[in-house]
Amino acid sequence: MLKANTDIIRLNGAEKHFGAVRALNGVDFHVVSGECVGLVGHNGAGKSTLMHMVAGTLRPDGGQIVVRGNAEIDYSVARALKLGIRCVFQELSLCPNLSIAENTRINHPALTGLGWRRKAANLIAAKLEEIFPHHGISADDIAGDLSIGRRQMVEVARAFTVTRDPLDLVILDEPTSSLDAHTAGQLLAFVRRFVAAGGSCILISHVLGEVLQNADRIVVMRDGKVVATDAAKAFDRDRLVATMGGAEAREKIAAEIAAARPADSPIRVRARPARQEDGRELVARAGEIIGLAGLAGHGQTDLLLAIFAAATRRKTGIEVAAPVALVAGDRQSDGIFPQWSIAENIGIRSLARLRNGLLISPQREAELAEFWKQKIGIRTPDMTNNIFSLSGGNQQKALFARALGSDAEIVLMDDPMRGVDIGTKLEVYDLVREEAAKGRTFLWYTTETEELDNCDHVHVFKNGRIVANLTRDELTEEKIIQSSFGDAA
């Protein structure tokens, strides 16, 4: 049961904007001493932004941070550490060229004088032994030589070592993502002991079972807001998933898609991920929009690239029956040609069709660019301006124009809506559905669950494999979450 203890930290009405994106929209959040708070929500719900604020790495644009009853005006990482608040972030932060002991020293300036290396080694070795008995890691190991799982163990253990600064609250952001079941269990048991001894923890995990079993209180976030806070015992898995989701606005799009769906069109793509062991494969027909879902980096992009490569060169396990174009998600490294105008950036995929004899016709190139400027609403006075004169969203539209303006019957989308404003998104969704109705096939990898509403069919990926294959009628947010976050699945 929650003890009526004092707050360690309290955020009142915290706000954060990144450009036009409201990452946090007035969040109230607090942690009292001796409790473990579970924090859940989708990618982009605002969990990480909120935790960055607690740890002091991000400053709120609005609202107040109160630590133990004192309002903090100049809150920073250094201040947070002084106050006993630490964070283990999702991105591993050990210096790969240093030993474990040296990495530990970075967090403990108090370890000075001759023999600091020994002191640091003893400190981290004792903590590793306490959390992960029989861990098999030596303090002299170089961080870069360790497996990712062991690096994560060191990272976690390091956060719990104490020298000069106090230790009251530890933020664990996906601490078990690289751990196997056994070490994850050891860690969570340690967290329980730490909390029982009066410490506090914030536990972020996509494995809902971990949160349900180990947290005292669960906070659910969605779209930059806290949508539910309750004792962990008051939640079960289904209620949690339902609260994270948001199943209202999808019905009308669903109906639209169902109506537009062609009956039995020819198969355009048939592909099996390289690591697929069962017989599951991805099949896309003309006019279909196929979603690739699941957590980021679980093999969706790899499959798209394999399909792209298979269009020009034979590949086992993948059949592609029509020309392919790809819309990049990472614009700077995969899409944009920085020296070129908007028109040239659009035309590059269609050069063969823009020719008049042997030469590219500037007039046809301009016509193509002008057509898509109107159609997709690229906001620029002149398509011969450099591509970087456009805002990020409009650059992305130009990349869509490149793909849709080409002869490609299959369009691969590699999470192209990352960091794009909502207005642009809605315009592009309409366009994609319109083009699909004309017979084009779309394979759409997205990390934003709402985008899957535009799809006829969704394949959920986990560890490079398709783990679920949901048709339009079966497609519910809960199913996607259960398959991709699935501890049971």
Add this chain to the structure above:
Amino acid sequence: MTFVKSLAAKPWIWSFLGALLVWLATISFTGGYGGGGMVTAALSLAVFTVIVGVGQMFVITLGPGNVDLSLPANIGLASAVAMKVMDGSDSMIVVGLLAALACGAAIGAVNYLLIWALRIPPIIATLSASFIIQSIDISYGRGLQIKPPPGFADFANWQILGIPVLAILTVLFTIGAAIALQRMIYGRSVLAIGQNIRAAWLAGVNVGRTRFLTYTLSGVLGGIDGALLAGYFRGANVDIGNEYLLASIAVVVIGGTSVAGGKANVPGVWGAALFLVLLLTMLNTFGVSAGVRLLLTGLIIVGVITVAGGEKASR
């Protein structure tokens, strides 16, 4: 005024301006004597730098790390092949030219093969290839100077109204190269690859074929250059191409082509080649010693690259 402004915005204008300044400095030193002859000589010599410079320009435009260092060896071998095949007979001129061209094409193709199949960085691949080519050249030509047929030597030195015919043909060729660069799929592909090779692949550009064609083109131009040089200087030898290693790269850079790739400039190659040749003439006229001449040439190239690089960083 807008005309001047738009002219000033062209990166190639500076190389022509430099050439003009050097020429004016020289004829003011000689009191106006020999100005016309100097231009004729400059055109005759610049031709050879322009031909390989264009090849090098396409290669460099492929992006960071791409460069053809085998050009001098290529020129040397092709000059020997052309002269041996022509064998002093006017009836074999065309066959000899084709042989030089084939020799250059083969060298270019081998260069790309090394880069592609063995994944060797172009700078190493073309440099090591050039050692092999040079060895072949030495054993093939036996270090002897082989004379061109009289008809070919006359052609290489032919002038109409003080303008070398080779220069006129080379101007036509560079116009073709400029059109290929801006208006043909090949040129667009080179520019796209130079800006971002991964994005080019994902935009459907045939990256492998374009790079192969580019290295082969550079080889072909080196081969033709070798044959023409042998005709102009009335004889082939192993060292005939030596000065074109630095010169081919210098004209590309001075001419306004980006060393980082993706941005090329054909007229600039002409301006830079004229500038370099006139600069040498000027230093000779001033009676500067060979050592100082090389020193100044090196400093000027470093200076131009610094200025060009500085502009880019401030953007």
